[in-house]
Amino acid sequence: MLNSIMPFGNTHNNFKLNFKVEEEYPDLTKHNNHMAKVLTKDMYAKLRDKQTPSGFTLDDVIQTGVDNPGHPFIMTVGCVAGDEESYEVFKDLLDPIISDRHSGYKPTDKHKTDLNFENLKGGDDLDPNYVLSSRVRTGRSIKGYTLPPHNSRGERRAVERLSVEALDTLDGEFKGKYYPLNKMTDAEQEQLIADHFLFDKPVSPLLLGAGMARDWPDARGIWHNDAKSFLVWVNEEDHLRVISMEKGGNMKEVFRRFCVGLKRIEETFKKHNHGFMWNEHLGYVLTCPSNLGTGLRGGVHVKLPKLSTHAKFEEILGRLRLQKRGTGGVDTASVGGVFDISNADRLGSSEVDQVQMVVDGVKLMVEMEKKLEKGEAIDGMIPAQK
Amino acid sequence: MPFGNTHNKLKMNYSAEQEYPDLSQHNNHMAKVLTPEMYANLRDKETPSGFTVDDVIQTGIDNPGHPFIMTVGCVAGDEETYEVFKELLDPVIEDRHGGYKPSDKHKTDLNPDNLVGGDDLDPNYVLSSRVRTGRSVRGFCLPPHCSRGERRAIENMAIESLASLDGDLNGQYYALKNMTDDEQQQLIDDHFLFDKPVSPLLLASGMGRDWPDGRGIWHNDGKTFLVWVNEEDHLRVISMQKGGNMKEVFHRFCTGLTKIESLFKDKGHEFMWNEHLGYVLTCPSNLGTGLRAGVHVKLPNVSKHEKFGEVLKRLRLQKRGTGGVDTAAVGGVFDISNADRLGFSEVELVQMVVDGVKTLVEMEKRLEGGQSFDDLMPDQK
Numbered sequence: 001m002l003n004s005i006m007p008f009g010n011t012h013n014n015f016k017l018n019f020k021v022e023e024e025y026p027d028l029t030k031h032n033n034h035m036a037k038v039l040t041k042d043m044y045a046k047l048r049d050k051q052t053p054s055g056f057t058l059d060d061v062i063q064t065g066v067d068n069p070g071h072p073f074i075m076t077v078g079c080v081a082g083d084e085e086s087y088e089v090f091k092d093l094l095d096p097i098i099s100d101r102h103s104g105y106k107p108t109d110k111h112k113t114d115l116n117f118e119n120l121k122g123g124d125d126l127d128p129n130y131v132l133s134s135r136v137r138t139g140r141s142i143k144g145y146t147l148p149p150h151n152s153r154g155e156r157r158a159v160e161r162l163s164v165e166a167l168d169t170l171d172g173e174f175k176g177k178y179y180p181l182n183k184m185t186d187a188e189q190e191q192l193i194a195d196h197f198l199f200d201k202p203v204s205p206l207l208l209g210a211g212m213a214r215d216w217p218d219a220r221g222i223w224h225n226d227a228k229s230f231l232v233w234v235n236e237e238d239h240l241r242v243i244s245m246e247k248g249g250n251m252k253e254v255f256r257r258f259c260v261g262l263k264r265i266e267e268t269f270k271k272h273n274h275g276f277m278w279n280e281h282l283g284y285v286l287t288c289p290s291n292l293g294t295g296l297r298g299g300v301h302v303k304l305p306k307l308s309t310h311a312k313f314e315e316i317l318g319r320l321r322l323q324k325r326g327t328g329g330v331d332t333a334s335v336g337g338v339f340d341i342s343n344a345d346r347l348g349s350s351e352v353d354q355v356q357m358v359v360d361g362v363k364l365m366v367e368m369e370k371k372l373e374k375g376e377a378i379d380g381m382i383p384a385q386k
Numbered sequence: 387m388p389f390g391n392t393h394n395k396l397k398m399n400y401s402a403e404q405e406y407p408d409l410s411q412h413n414n415h416m417a418k419v420l421t422p423e424m425y426a427n428l429r430d431k432e433t434p435s436g437f438t439v440d441d442v443i444q445t446g447i448d449n450p451g452h453p454f455i456m457t458v459g460c461v462a463g464d465e466e467t468y469e470v471f472k473e474l475l476d477p478v479i480e481d482r483h484g485g486y487k488p489s490d491k492h493k494t495d496l497n498p499d500n501l502v503g504g505d506d507l508d509p510n511y512v513l514s515s516r517v518r519t520g521r522s523v524r525g526f527c528l529p530p531h532c533s534r535g536e537r538r539a540i541e542n543m544a545i546e547s548l549a550s551l552d553g554d555l556n557g558q559y560y561a562l563k564n565m566t567d568d569e570q571q572q573l574i575d576d577h578f579l580f581d582k583p584v585s586p587l588l589l590a591s592g593m594g595r596d597w598p599d600g601r602g603i604w605h606n607d608g609k610t611f612l613v614w615v616n617e618e619d620h621l622r623v624i625s626m627q628k629g630g631n632m633k634e635v636f637h638r639f640c641t642g643l644t645k646i647e648s649l650f651k652d653k654g655h656e657f658m659w660n661e662h663l664g665y666v667l668t669c670p671s672n673l674g675t676g677l678r679a680g681v682h683v684k685l686p687n688v689s690k691h692e693k694f695g696e697v698l699k700r701l702r703l704q705k706r707g708t709g710g711v712d713t714a715a716v717g718g719v720f721d722i723s724n725a726d727r728l729g730f731s732e733v734e735l736v737q738m739v740v741d742g743v744k745t746l747v748e749m750e751k752r753l754e755g756g757q758s759f760d761d762l763m764p765d766q767k
Binding site for chain 1: 401408436526533539590594596
């Protein structure tokens, strides 16, 4: 049981297997996250002596969920993957979490990928008096490397090198420049902050508890095109985060640029024999189980001061399969009636499906807002469950 | 913060250069010592419990420096860390502990009768006196690395032993996770409660994992003797009281500590100790005695004097703010304590504090009276 053939033992602290399951099982009585709902003592007993080929263990998967019992605004996942194999080796734990988080998605289900922007209907006419900005993001993991909770400095630097190589080949509307965090000048930093592009060292305990901030800012950086409408984060919560954004409500254009840019990046990686982690069950494989499938969050910043205080706001969002966040992102509250509205789903529907839901849903909510402004009722407009 | 992810096996497929951390912006003991060659030598090693060099140094990589103090930048995960990684830790220890050599021997002296004086520090200046140390239980991993099972075992042992204390050491244990609001408020008012570490120095080494599981505070009814369980070390033992009677504080400290140690021995558990490093603790800065004896003392005039730093240095004392290690002084009140831990005994260190604070208070009185204190300048101890 104590495998010392490799340089590192099969469980990081070998002594823990000398203790009984009861003694090692975490206290989850005050916890409210997906991991805590699913991880029974028996499951812990079954999985505790396993590891992925790179050495990621069950305790590595769940540590962030043990250290972060709950979140005021959202039901957190409470576990992370350290590599592609985590989703296989720990499927006893992760399959039920995926099912719970992704609306009943079954271990036998197949996920569809559709990055053909022409399949999106409309989306070029969201009212800019209400829709202040539009944005689509996703993540990608490079096959053969471990993920941010687990990767070594050598791996992280290799991911950075490959990413910069690929991004430097982009031209036309995508021509741009890479800014490594550890070499950034003060002037560059000021500009990136002013553009709302700069990501800082994570402060969220959810991320820190999973080990993603180790060695910061080594091998982290930001790439963006000259027009500042297409942006790639390297080695933040995922190997790559790809973002297309612009002011106003032309989600169609944002999505077009997103799809085209993403495809170009993927082609370059493939040419160098590095694909993205993807399989037909989980779609794109990312660090957080909540981002499996498309990894896509398509959203807008939209003024909904009246609708957001309406008794049925949550109900409407639920039926439209949309989610609200504050304008500072996932851990924030809204300011001045402006909300970040985005798709709630990631897995089991395609990229086009999800952006369509955002486009149609936001259009409807803006119409509702206008009705409420005029003092009219919106009861007849409440949509059916999508 | 991280645990268990520095044991990524794939890293051995990368060259030492590719894995060696970027320490160019760093100023801590680890960064001064860890060369690429040393990293190459140590990177495939592990202690019997699986602690690796990346585990040892992660906190020093993630925390390049500190505004007030030169940080150590590395931690031990178990007793064997100091042996397996001696190539790194011996020079860190030497640099931190005044030139202490790998062949040096450390002496332990917990006989309070050997302290001369210390019962008459002027309470108009010396507001409170405190002595603390740490202890690690042999056979268990240390807070950066221990599993929940190990941590809980330490807690159970501590509870059992402390429950046997009686007389003026009779007291009660408060587990952090079962604490009532009232108990919590009382402990805060008494300045006893330790909270989840917020210092990135501690968090980056993994000491905050599973908080508050297995953590707690024990104190005697008189609120003068206190034990922290599973914070930065397995045990932190603290004796404290208002005023300047350091002799009494030290007496209670030694008596209590000795009793606890014999209670642990009765149950077949010893403290980690060896004749080279003395008491083995999580942070290399606390090796030897692990002892910090200090006072909160009013030195508004002396502290502004240009020779203040020099005086402290000669007295082998260190200043901190009254909030502890990461704080600045408030209202001219300083936390003054021994700078050394290793290579001197407990009695010697407390003696330095007693004698040194006495000198500082005299200097303060001189400056109050508009006089110089030049004739009081001590030699380098």
